[in-house]
Amino acid sequence: MEVAALLPNIVSDECNSHLLAPVSNNEIKSSVFDLGGMKAPVPDGFPGIFYQQHWAIVGDVACNAVRMLKTKENGSFKGLKLSRPTPAINNVLFVDDTLLFGRATMKEALTIMEIIKKYSAATDKRSKYKYLGLPSFWGRSKSKALQFIQDRIASKTQSWKQKLLSQAGQETLIKSVLYAIPSCAMTILKFPKGVCNQISSLMSNFWWDIKEKEKKLHWISWRKASQPKTKGGLGFRDINLFNEVCLAKQCWLLLNSPNSLWARILKGRYFPHFNFWEASPTRKGSWIWNSLLTSRDILKEGTRFNISDGTKTLIWFDPWVPTLQDFRVVRPNHRPSHINLVLIS
Incomplete structure (x- = not known):
């Protein structure tokens, strides 16, 4: 001082x-x-x-x-x-x-x-307390947590049924509006099959112009309608497959942006000592984490190692050969035990 x-x-x-x-x-x-x-x-x-x-x-x-x-x-x-x-x-x-x-x-x-x-x-603005299109809290029932999505789709289809729409207009509304409603939640949550089937049913009923509590013949199954137009379908999306693809895309972002905030949080919480490929589901894992793991296998089918110095690549187990269908070396029935330790350089 x-x-x-x-x-x-x-x-x-x-x-x-x-x-x-x-x-x-x-x-x-x-x-x-x-x-x-x-x-x-x-x-x-x-x-x-x-x-x-x-x-x-x-x-x-x-x-x-x-x-x-x-x-x-x-x-x-x-x-x-x-x-x-x-x-x-x-x-x-x-x-x-x-x-x-x-x-x-x-x-x-x-x-x-x-x-x-x-x-x-x-x-000079008042703060509004809201969430980003997803429930802030949910219980053990995943179907109840996602009920708001089914309600929104049902509300849309019921209001549209009051209008005289051509099938071309119905197709446009299904593909541009209805599929957009669950897309945000599908990028982070694996929907139960029952929920996917219910969403598909709502879209199918709207397509065939079936009103509430009305029975009407479906000329082709929704599974057939969900095929590409080149294969005789109508080009609609299979909700369950769409969900898996959205989650697989998030897995790809997780692998390619390891320094992002959400990637660092997931790594610190669920796999601090491993990489994403080696992480396993846990009983205490969140719905989001376990959902991502369900679509990780989709990436595995088309992902291979890009060889640099090869110090972390096992030639008999890891996918690394770009000219083979599954990127893996065809292993012989009998090989010396020391071959497991051979690495690509």
């Missing part, structure tokens, strides 16, 4: 007050517009030009995120960790929605309420 007293005051009280003042929306906007448009993207993956061209839409969310990060740095909002190896989560931004995560403590609850209060006062 004695040494500090001898040092001259370079920063005036007025300047210090200005530095300690809360960051304004104009300051955040000015900093964003100073970013190079096509330079390296920010941590959320978007380059500067995205925020600059769409500031009228995402500006409020971006400003709110900056204030939340500032609060996190102050230590009053530490966020939530699902397990020790996983990164802490305090907020997730999705389009114009912000999800806040925190521990069940009075301190963090008050901090979250203070953030919402300041944001509402600064933007």
Whole structure:
């Protein structure tokens, strides 16, 4: 303290007050517009030009995120960790929605309420508490958790049946509207077969113009109608296969984006010491995690190793040969035991 007293005051009280003042929306906007448009993207993956061209839409969310990060740095909002190896989560931004995560403590609850209060006062908007098209909580019954999807499809088809639609119009509505309703949930959840069959039944009844509690002949099965037009079908999607493909796509994203937030959380929670191919389902695994594993085998059928130095590739077991159908070497019936240790270089 004695040494500090001898040092001259370079920063005036007025300047210090200005530095300690809360960051304004104009300051955040000015900093964003100073970013190079096509330079390296920010941590959320978007380059500067995205925020600059769409500031009228995402500006409020971006400003709110900056204030939340500032609060996190102050230590009053530490966020939530699902397990020790996983990164802490305090907020997730999705389009114009912000999800806040925190521990069940009075301190963090008050901090979250203070953030919402300041944001509402600064933007003159009231915060809305909602979810992104999926139930926030569900019980043991997966069918009941997904009932809202069946209800939405039934509501759509019932309203359309009151109109005089050609079959071409019905086909367009099924492919462009009805298939879009469960698509979001299907990217992360494996639907029970009963739910898939019920959704297919609702679409089939709408296609054959069958009203509620009415019986009418289906001239061809829905399975036949779900075949490509080149094979005599009508080009509709098989709901169960569509679900598996959506999940397989998420598995591919998980493999190709290991540093993304959701990939790091899943790895820390379910396979901290293995890779995704070696992970196995667990009794305590979430519905989302076990759903991803059900479609992992689809990727295995068409995935092979891209050989570099070969230090991690076993020639007799791993898929690595691009010219073979299943990418695996045809193993002889008798081979020396030491061959298992041979690696491709």
